[in-house]
Amino acid sequence: MDKINLDATDIRILGAVQNHGQLSKTKLAEIVNLSPTPCWARLAKLKAAGFIRGYHANIALERVCDFTQVIVTVSLTHHRKSDFERFEGHIRKLEEITECIATGGGMDYVLKIFSPSLAAFQELMESLLAAELGIDRYMTYIVTRHVKSAQPNLSRLAAGAGK
Numbered sequence: 001m002d003k004i005n006l007d008a009t010d011i012r013i014l015g016a017v018q019n020h021g022q023l024s025k026t027k028l029a030e031i032v033n034l035s036p037t038p039c040w041a042r043l044a045k046l047k048a049a050g051f052i053r054g055y056h057a058n059i060a061l062e063r064v065c066d067f068t069q070v071i072v073t074v075s076l077t078h079h080r081k082s083d084f085e086r087f088e089g090h091i092r093k094l095e096e097i098t099e100c101i102a103t104g105g106g107m108d109y110v111l112k113i114f115s116p117s118l119a120a121f122q123e124l125m126e127s128l129l130a131a132e133l134g135i136d137r138y139m140t141y142i143v144t145r146h147v148k149s150a151q152p153n154l155s156r157l158a159a160g161a162g163k
Helices: 008-020 025-032 036-048 081-092 118-130 154-160
Strands: 068-076 097-102 109-115 135-142
Touching: 008 025, 008 036, 008 154, 025 036, 068 081, 068 118, 081 097, 081 109, 109 118, 118 135
Parallel strands: none
Antiparallel strands: 068 109, 068 135, 097 109
């Protein structure tokens, strides 16, 4: 697929979708300050090019159920490609782990884990260790409250891309 050069209008469309999710043609055009038909055509082009991965609701999980959220940093014993692939393949299968990012520096991965209880989290960690994934060490951080959770400012990031 051809690479699309994004202009300021495309960035505004992506920013609107990022902040508001699925919008009607009229509402999106109003936010972006563009007439509805060309705005909708640009949105379709952005979707087709893979700029929009999906739409998601931000659920107030604490109103739905009790849970424990834990951040875990993981360092592997060895750093061969096969070690990373084995670890990452296993992590992708576990629904309790909602996010896994590979990092450079002191730790290899940061995991975001949602569990029904601390005991269930401990069982998960024991299963990871038993799976012989090459975990050298890990540190756990119990989330006590959310201070900030936001999407990045798309306009600001895109403006700085050329610098």
